Amino acid sequence: MASFTLQGIPVSRGITIGRAHLLRPAAMDVKHYLVAQEQVEAEVVRLQKAIAQVQLELQTIWSDLPTDAPTELGAFLDVHALILSDPMVSEAPLDIIRTRHYNAEWALVTQVDVLSAQFDEIEDEYLRERKADIQQVAERVLKVLTGTADQLPHVIGVDERNANMIVVAKDISPADMMQFRDVAFTGFVTDEGGPNSHTAIVSRSLGIPAVVGLGNASHLIVQDDWLIIDSDAGVVIVAPSPLVIAQYRDRQAALLKARKKLHKLKKTPAVSLDGIEVSLLANIELPEDAHAAMESGASGVGLFRSEFLFMGRTGVETQLPSEEEQFLAYRQAVQTMKGKPVTIRTLDVGADKPLDHNDHNILNPALGLRAIRYCLKEPQIFLTQLRAILRASAFGSVHILIPMIAHAFEIDQSLAMIQQAKDELRAEGIAFDDAVPVGAMIEIPAAALSLPMFVKRLDFLSIGTNDLIQYTLAIDRADHEVAHLYNDTHPAILQLLDMTVSAANKANIPVAICGGMAGDIKLTRLLIAMGFRELSMPSALLPEIKQEILNSNIAQLEPIAKKILRTYDPRLVQEMLRGMQGQQFT
Template identity: 40%
Template sequence: MEPTDKQESVFEGIAASPGIAHGQAFLLTHREITVPEYSISADKIDAEVDRLDNAIVKTRQQIQKIQNEIRGTIGEDEARIFDAHLLVLEDQALIGEAIRDMQTELSNIESSIWKIGHRYVEAFAQIDDEYLKERASDIRDVMRRLLSNLTGEQLQHLGEFVNNKVLVAHDVTPSDSASMDQANLLGIVTDAGSKTSHAVIVARSMNIPAVVGLGDITSKINQNAVILVDGYDGKVVVNPSEATLFRYGKLKDKKRSLEKRMIEYSKEASATRDGHPVKLMANIEKADEAERALELGADGIGLFRSEYLFMNTHKLPTEEEQFQAYRKAVEKMNGLSVTIRTLDLGGDKVFDSSEVSMYRESNPFLGYRAVRFCLDHENVFKAQLRAILRASAFGDVRIMYPMISGALELSQCNALLETTKNELRTEGIAFDEKIKTGAMIEIPSAAIAADTLVEGSDFFSIGTNDLIQYLIAVDRLNDRVAHLYEPTHPAVVRTLNMIVEAARKGKIGVSICGEVAGDPVMVPLLVGLGMECLSMSSTLLPNVKFVVQNMDMSEAKAIAKMALEETDGSVILEHLLDFYTSRMDQLY
């Protein structure tokens, strides 16, 4: 029953993004492109295909622009969402079927694209699998953009009409995420969607409360109705009473208080209750992010992703431009260490320039990337090494090589570094003669042969994002199998232990800079295995530090022992969740 103006109604959906929002609803109803339908003659078929090709090129450029905006404002993982959209444009089954329909029916290409695209959307929407259902949203979003470019009808985006309200819609497309603004979008409520919805992932990154999967909520909320969004428990309250508003106001204050207390904890030393130090560092992409990392209690920068100096330009950054960026980050950290990862282009990070050659590959994540690219372009690599070495004269800088597969690559990188050092000495340019270098362990071959990498390394840094997906053959960006991505898989736990043991025997440091490092649930396992340093997004530091400060090393070691003996990853995760809940209960 549709709620009256005075009646409070509660609807339950999926808690997709935590937080509480209260305000007027903006009901988003019809945004479909008007698709013309008319007959064409056979001699117009080639012209229609040309129109489609041009529209595909334009659509690809628009998606890549959105991807770069998301990468710059929110983060790399959120930007990868749009890889799926680019793949839709290259799907020869879908595009080819639309062209064949146009040729058979002698209809304009827009009508064929709409018909075939709609068929694919409906097919995916009917699949009884949460991850596959979400692909319907991807296809719908790409088709709308493609049809917009074919018809010339302008697309509207959230930023154009949501003004300090709660968005209520059937679904929110990933493209909409580019125009999301935390300043004027209070919350999100949708009929469809799940926790893995692409727009929801972005909403979580921007701290916008969201409840999705409500079925038909759009038919039960009037335009400008007053609603309350509970992103913690997945509830939407329409026309909330004074008592409900009071109760949620207290809850919101409590949550804010907890967040503030965690930030207060982050100002204290990062050590377990029994005094075992655990360094907590920040992952950054820009020098300006160093300041925020310090504010949230970072012990240094564990990962400076240097490739972002290359990503939003068609021209190679000069040695001087790189030096200034590295120096700025080093100086902002006030003597704390800054670990700069050398260029990790390739995979999903393609540099488009006439100055270097990067080709489209069928499997780019296993292809021409990172040190493979750098060792093949010594002029590019050397310019970066010179810039990093020059910056090391201004603070504690460390160099980290990504995607090392074995001792030969590591020795080649170190040899080029020595050559670069000699050049700087000859030129009389200052740098840290004792600068430390390390290998990223993110390929199974490097993990298995970690003992052979000790001699050429001052430290190891484990990149779990790639390591886990390579170990258990799960592409975490492929929604069909992403649910199989399991950081607590026994193979992962034992591999991490093996790397730590190799580092310990070689008397070098070991840290972890993948996503699991910022997961507070995983903290006791990682610390118990012997990780000396965890590096993560700055916003995650307070929560992780709270867990570190509220456990004993003996507890962490007991959890690690259990995990190494257990054969079921879900059991390991259950133990970790129980431990985390017990620590959070203390905070409450």
């Protein structure tokens, strides 16, 4: 067989070599037929039994999780169980059977298609990829209905005939991943997914190479094909020659040696060669993620995206997470961090991330009623969350981060709401930290251009580079048609970053970067040379960023950073960045 290469999205680091094991989706060829009126209720019962069986399977898998399993797996299994019990998944297909007389499989796929279309309209990349949760839950039910559950080999060796297994699939659910714990799987290749898909998140937490978003890899790759995954480059080599395999084995050995060396840096502070310390923080989505943050040696949590406690609900206020539910989640993260600061971003939903899928701005959701705009319009939801966050502050170091602020009145109203929450808790005799720091996300150009009103009123700033780039360059980062224009080193972006760090330093308040730029090792030296001393990123990226800082001399990098800020030729900027990254210090 002739060798060929597939290009996808790299979501973890490393190289692996092995044979392909294909997982076929049950939903590819579901039967579509109408059932007779007298058979409708029997069809309803058939679907109900399948759903009940999957609920039991998920509970069993969760209870059998090994102690060394990534915390993300348990959290994702909980999410899948919640989705399966949601009426939009468990009840709506039954109505389709009763009203349209569709067979169970067809009714389920029809409803999932409706929900998937709603998720496709969400602008936020992470949340948009959460439609995979619904699809994976449905996939599991379909496997029960059709009797097509995938089976993995029980024994996998490492010899030429039975090599390490590389899983190839359209997509992989967290529950399916549990099938792999007893076999020697070494990599993932999927047609779908992105940087925040379950496959991406779990592969990063396990330290396993993965490439996703390959489109049609599961159709091009044949069972037992030899594969090489280069997850640094986002490349999958199919049927490589013996010479190519040998070359990659050498690279693989070198990477393994480097990874072991990085792990030894866990307790080492991120201090540059000229003695400047940089705080490396972790971004988390769920309270369970705090364990990975601690394991990576993070100095704290720089961004807890609290909206994931709210998503997947109908939007009816009584069905939103209660104050107690939120408090327990925040407290869990705070206690896990053992005194290290936890920065909780207040609810960032609305418009592109609707709590109610029937209520969102179809004209331009990125410019709609979202984040702090939504919270100030729904003060009771906001107040409930603030009370929960403040209650958690009695158990450790908590910072409150307000997203998408652009106006002075938004700052004033947010601070007033926080004060109201404090007054209520104080009157009720409930403990909280009265000195909780309050900061703002700098993610709108208007905010970066009016920093004096921020630094006078707030305790810290955090730059969300993903949205700042999107709004500054007028590029929807979810639109592949303009993705090539998304440029984190555009002169305008670098100028806004420089203005923000300068204003914060002048006012003597902390400023962090919590967007994607913070975890990009190609930009680490530029950011610290510009004056940033707090970077927040996914936990798995932290060790290599720390090593880059340990090998840097910030004083010697500063002149190059200043030169980059004066340069408007993108080719020269990239040339200087490469020079920065490769610079050796004595």
